[in-house]
Amino acid sequence: MSRIKNKFEELSRNNRKALIPFITAGDPNLETTLILMSALVKSGSDIIELGIPFSDPIADGPTIQRASERALAGKTSLSSVLDLVQKFREKDKETPIVLMGYANPIEALGVDAFVARAAEVGVDGVLVVDYPPEESGALNTALKKNQIDSIFLLAPTTLEARIADVAALATGYVYYVSLKGVTGAGHLDLEDVSKRVEQIKKHVEVPVGVGFGIRDGETARAVAQLSDAVVIGSRLVEEIEQSDAKTIVTNVESFIRSIRKAIDTE
Amino acid sequence: MQMQENLQNYNFPDHKGHFGPYGGVFVPETLIHALEDLRDNYEKLKNTPSFMEEFHDDLKNFVGRPSPVYYAKRLSEMLGGAQIWFKREDLNHTGAHKVNNTVGQALLARHMGKKRIIAETGAGQHGVASATVAARYGMECVVYMGSEDIKRQASNVYRMRLLGAEVVPVESGSKTLKDALNEAMRDWVTNVENTFYIIGTVAGPHPYPMIVRDFNSVVGEELKTQMPQMIGRQPDAVIACVGGGSNALGVFYPYIKDEGVRLIGVEAGGSGVETGKHAAPLASGTPGVLHGNRTYLMQDSNGQIIETHSISAGLDYPGVGPEHSWLKDIGRAEYVSANDDEALEAFHKLTRIEGIMPALETAHAVAHAMKIAPEMGSDQVLLVNLSGRGDKDMSTVATASNMGL
Structure with missing residues (x-):
């Protein structure tokens, strides 16, 4: 059974919600990312979304764009991100890892070669931002064969009939993009999120995570009450950007602890 | 792949927006619903006579169509080979072919009830054309433009602002056309409900490559009537520059089934394709995914998009419209390149010999015609799509040619 499914079942037994942080691999460098991944787990994260940097990230706001630029300046590639997961797995065999990125670096490596290596190093889920279900056929087939989960996005603009189509393909969890915009943007409309998650739950059997626009403990807690998982990216990447080598681990840990605490507060 | 397809049945894209694998x-x-909505509205409106009448009425009375066909007699005689003819898109209102598409898309926007339009621009021609139709139809207009291009194309920036558009400088990445496209996509993701994104070339996600091609096809359709009137037959070859490829596809598309007409696209060779400093993905790129479509791209072995180089901002783009990728693979169109210095030389020649100052983008197509004309007989006819005029390029030409302005 997949690590992601296990994790959600364990959380559900304990009546807890998942905290899923996103960081860009290689920001500020791969050695630090490896340390940060353990720090994320230690401070209360359940699943780690690891961003594969890309030169033209059209769905990302300025914060994650800059993280990608820093990672690419350090020559981070998809292959080196997969090596990073392998190193992490030597120490941590439990925490699910989801790779999130854009199609082109994956196609450059080759979809089958990518999935084979991802399976080998212990990747649990893959989310390709610019592979909507229409274009994800080859990747999905390969992921399924290798028992890696296919994570899909759902948006405020997704029509109900389409939610059912996505549900038929989605494994692991679905990721509801809580606002119209790029990562790190705007303000959440909690009432709207609540309605939409309810609608999604009618069609989707896997857990529903909510991300985009979660800035602090308060929004994290509110979203946790409406869904199964809270995804926090830009705000965490900001923390990384504003830290230096000495403070980065403690800053990331204390930020994740504060979010964890808020989510767990009744 | 050489001509495996039976061209008489050429009918692309398929219903999923694919041109073969592209x-x-x-x-x-977040954008899927908007694209489906656009596709459905376009399918309906293109079969609505009143909509198409409105489109053609504005092309006639606002743009000044049909554009003339001109025989460049002095240039042809100087080169001593094939006859060089020009389709004068440079005489359109706003100075380039770009306006054909923006009129069409602005009308689509109006029928879809969108009051705000956004656009990306490289050389500024598409930005000016978008700002122009926004003024014409009373819409709000925001144009994204790389800060590097803003420097290269200052007069077009001023034109857009005069027309009431907001020009937003894009500082990310290489600060050129691809980054402007990224930023326009981000705006669209954010404001998708009230905003219509007027993409300026035959790239982007389906249905854009099809819509932009269809609106620009008026150029090739006119030619198919004009050429028999002028020379009693169709030309032997049609030549056009290719950045994203909208002017090229506008002339190529109506000729695809006329197998006797060679279709030649000219990419930007920059400092030379062999130097790596160029913008010629069809000549030396590999297929990948960028800006919503799969196509030939300039990328490194890790799938990161690499910086392009061209003297012309409008060709300075690492991708190309997916239909060009398909036409290359099936062998229906040939793709070649012209370097910066060849384009510059063609610019000066055409200006001095014919009194026509082409855009630097267009000068690439002229350069290739000048290259092959001497090898051909004087009974042969090369038709160059003279896609735009060069007024916007004065400072670039002056700097590159060491002339004071």
Whole structure:
């Protein structure tokens, strides 16, 4: 059974919600990312979304764009991100890892070669931002064969009939993009999120995570009450950007602890 | 792959927006509904006579169509080979072919009830054309433009601002056309409900490559009537510059089934394709996914998009419309390149010999015609799509040619 499914079942037994942080691999460098991944787990994260940097990230706001630029300046590639997961797995065999990125670096490596290596190093889920279900056929087939989960996005603009189509393909969890915009943007409309998650739950059997626009403990807690998982990216990447080598681990840990605490507060 | 397809049945894209393996809808989920909505509205409106009448009426009375066909007699005689003819898109209102598409898309926007339009621009021609139609139809207009291009194309920036558009400088990445496209996509993701994104070339997610091609095809359709009137037959070859490839596809598309007409696209060779400093993905790129479609791209071995180089901002783009990728693979169109210095030389020659100052983009197509004309007989006819005029390029030409302005 997949690590992601296990994790959600364990959380559900304990009546807890998942905290899923996103960081860009290689920001500020791969050695630090490896340390940060353990720090994320230690401070209360359940699943780690690891961003594969890309030169033209059209769905990302300025914060994650800059993280990608820093990672690419350090020559981070998809292959080196997969090596990073392998190193992490030597120490941590439990925490699910989801790779999130854009199609082109994956196609450059080759979809089958990518999935084979991802399976080998212990990747649990893959989310390709610019592979909507229409274009994800080859990747999905390969992921399924290798028992890696296919994570899909759902948006405020997704029509109900389409939610059912996505549900038929989605494994692991679905990721509801809580606002119209790029990562790190705007303000959440909690009432709207609540309605939409309810609608999604009618069609989707896997857990529903909510991300985009979660800035602090308060929004994290509110979203946790409406869904199964809270995804926090830009705000965490900001923390990384504003830290230096000495403070980065403690800053990331204390930020994740504060979010964890808020989510767990009744 | 050489001519495996029976061209008489050429009918692309398919219903999923694919041209063979190219094209498609590679976008974040948030945009899917807007693209489906656009596709459905376009399918309906293109079969609505009153909509097409409105489009053709504005092309005639606002743009000044049909554009003339001109025989460049002095240039042809100087080169001593094939006859060089020009389709004068430079005489259109706003100075380039770009306006054909923006009129069409602005009318689509109006029928879809969108009051705000956004656009990306490289050389500024598409930005000016978008700002112009926004003024014409009373819409709000925001144009994204790389800060590097803003420096290169200052007069077009001023034109856009005079027309009431907001020009937003894009500082990310290489600060050129591809980054302007990224930023326009981000705006669209954010404001998708009230905003119509007027893409300026035959790239982007389906249905854009099809829509932009169809609106620009008026150029090739006119030619198919004009050429028999002028020379009693169709030309032997049609030549056009290719950045994203909208002017090229506008002339190529109506000729695809006329197999006797060679179709030649000219990419930007920059400092030379062999130097790596160029913008010629069809000549030396590999297929990948960027800006919503699969197509030939300039990328490194890790799938990161690499910086392009061209003297012309409008060709300075690492991708190309997916239909060009398909036409290359099936062998229906040939793709070649012209370097910066060849384009510059063609610019000066055409200006001095014919009194026509082409855009630097267009000068690439002229350069290739000048290259092959001497090898051909004087009974042969090369038709160059003279896609735009060069007024916007004065400072670039002056700097590159060491002339004071």
